[in-house]
Amino acid sequence: MSTRIEIPEANLQNISIFSTEPSDELIEEIKQHVRLTSSPHTWRGHSHTKPDKGAFVVYVEEFDVPAPDSVPRVAPCPCCNPHHPQYKNKGKIAWFPHESVIRLIGPQCFAAINSGGHDAAIIDLRKRQKRRDEVATIALHAPGIDGLIAAIDEALPIAEDLDNFMREINRVIENELRLQFWREVKDGNLTTSETRRVPFQKADGTGGEREEEFRVPFAQIVGHTMIDRSGQISANKLKLIRSGLGVFVARLREAIVPDALGDAEREKIADAFPKGRAAVIELLAEMADRQRFLTSGAIETLRRWGQHQNAPIRFSIERKKSEVILSAPDRSRITLAVHSVPIGDSATKSIPEVPEIRTVFPQS
Numbered sequence: 001m002s003t004r005i006e007i008p009e010a011n012l013q014n015i016s017i018f019s020t021e022p023s024d025e026l027i028e029e030i031k032q033h034v035r036l037t038s039s040p041h042t043w044r045g046h047s048h049t050k051p052d053k054g055a056f057v058v059y060v061e062e063f064d065v066p067a068p069d070s071v072p073r074v075a076p077c078p079c080c081n082p083h084h085p086q087y088k089n090k091g092k093i094a095w096f097p098h099e100s101v102i103r104l105i106g107p108q109c110f111a112a113i114n115s116g117g118h119d120a121a122i123i124d125l126r127k128r129q130k131r132r133d134e135v136a137t138i139a140l141h142a143p144g145i146d147g148l149i150a151a152i153d154e155a156l157p158i159a160e161d162l163d164n165f166m167r168e169i170n171r172v173i174e175n176e177l178r179l180q181f182w183r184e185v186k187d188g189n190l191t192t193s194e195t196r197r198v199p200f201q202k203a204d205g206t207g208g209e210r211e212e213e214f215r216v217p218f219a220q221i222v223g224h225t226m227i228d229r230s231g232q233i234s235a236n237k238l239k240l241i242r243s244g245l246g247v248f249v250a251r252l253r254e255a256i257v258p259d260a261l262g263d264a265e266r267e268k269i270a271d272a273f274p275k276g277r278a279a280v281i282e283l284l285a286e287m288a289d290r291q292r293f294l295t296s297g298a299i300e301t302l303r304r305w306g307q308h309q310n311a312p313i314r315f316s317i318e319r320k321k322s323e324v325i326l327s328a329p330d331r332s333r334i335t336l337a338v339h340s341v342p343i344g345d346s347a348t349k350s351i352p353e354v355p356e357i358r359t360v361f362p363q364s
C-alpha cells in the first residue's frame with residue numbers, strides 16, 4: 001500500500017471563488033503548478049471535496065502529472081480516492097459552475113458520479129481544445145502573413161518567367177527537335193554509351209569474348225527539373241494561395257481577434273495559414289531548383305553531351321544573353337533546325353525567402 005497523501009488544510013473545503021469560466025491565464029497557472037509540483041491537490045484554487053451525485057461539470061482542459069514511467073498513479077482524486085495515488089495522465093480541470101469551484105480530478109472518475117454529464121463534458125472539452133488549438137495556430141501565423149504575401153508578390157514575376165521558359169524549351173525539344181530528353185535526362189544523370197569486349201563462357205565450356213554496350217556516366221545536370229518533365233508550373237499555384245490568404249487576412253482584420261471568428265471560419269483559417277506557408281516554401285524551393293538550370297553551367301554541360309559522339313541524342317544548345325539557342329539535325333540529317341527560347345528578365349532574379357514564424361505563447 002502506498003502511503004497516505006496529506007492534503008493541505010485550505011484545500012479540504014470548497015474554495016468557491018470561480019463563478020465565471022476559467023480564463024486561459026488561469027488554465028495556464030494550473031498546468032504550470034502541476035508541471036512544477038506533480039501535486040494537483042496543492043494548487044491554491046483546488047477544492048478537494050467530493051462532488052454531489054449528478055452535479056453539473058465543465059471540463060476546461062486536461063493535464064498530465066509528471067512522474068517516472070514506472071509510476072502508474074501519482075495524484076489523489078477528490079471524487080474517489082482522496083488520500084492515495086489515483087491517476088497520472090489526462091487528469092481533468094473540472095469546473096463546477098453551480099458551486100463556483102474547480103476540482104482537479106482523475107480522467108474518468110466523474111463518470112461514476114454523473115455518467116451523462118461526464119460524456120457531455122468530454123464532447124464539449126474536445127471542442128474547446130480544438131478551438132484553443134486553432135486560435136493558437138492563427139495567432140502564431142497571423143503576424144507573418146503580410147510577409148508571406150510580400151514574398152509571393154516578389155516571387156510571381158520570377159515564377160512566370162521560369163514557367164514560360166520551361167514550357168517553351170520543352171515544346172522546342174519535344175515538338176520541334178523531336179528529342180526525347182525526358183527519357184535521357186531523367187534525374188539529371190547524363191550518360192553516353194560505350195562498347196566493350198567482355199569475356200563469356202560458351203556452351204561447350206570454353207571461353208570467348210563478345211562486344212557489349214554499356215551506359216557510362218557523363219555528367220549530372222543541375223536544375224534538371226526544367227527539362228525532364230518533373231518541374232511544376234508554379235505561378236498559378238502562387239496566385240491561388242495569395243488570393244486565399246488575402247481573403248482570410250481581411251476577414252481576420254474585421255473580426256479583430258481570432259476568438260471572435262465563427263467555428264467554421266476559424267477552422268478554415270487555422271488550416272489555411274500553415275498549409276499556405278508550407279506550400280509557398282515548397283514552390284519557391286522548386287523554382288530555385290529550376291532556376292539553377294539557367295545559372296549553374298548546366299546548359300554548357302548539356303552542349304558538351306549533345307556533341308559527344310557516343311551520346312544517345314545529337315543536338316546543340318547554347319545560351320546567348322537572354323535566349324537559349326537549340327539546334328539539331330532534322331530527320332533528313334541535311335539541314336539544321338535552329339530554335340531560340342527567350343529567357344524573361346525576371347527568370348534569374350533572386351528568389352525571396354519566406355519570413356520565419358516565432359512562437360510567442362508558451363508551449364505546454
Ligand SMILES: [Zn+2]
Pocket residue numbers: 077078079080081086105106109110
Ligand atoms: Zn477519482
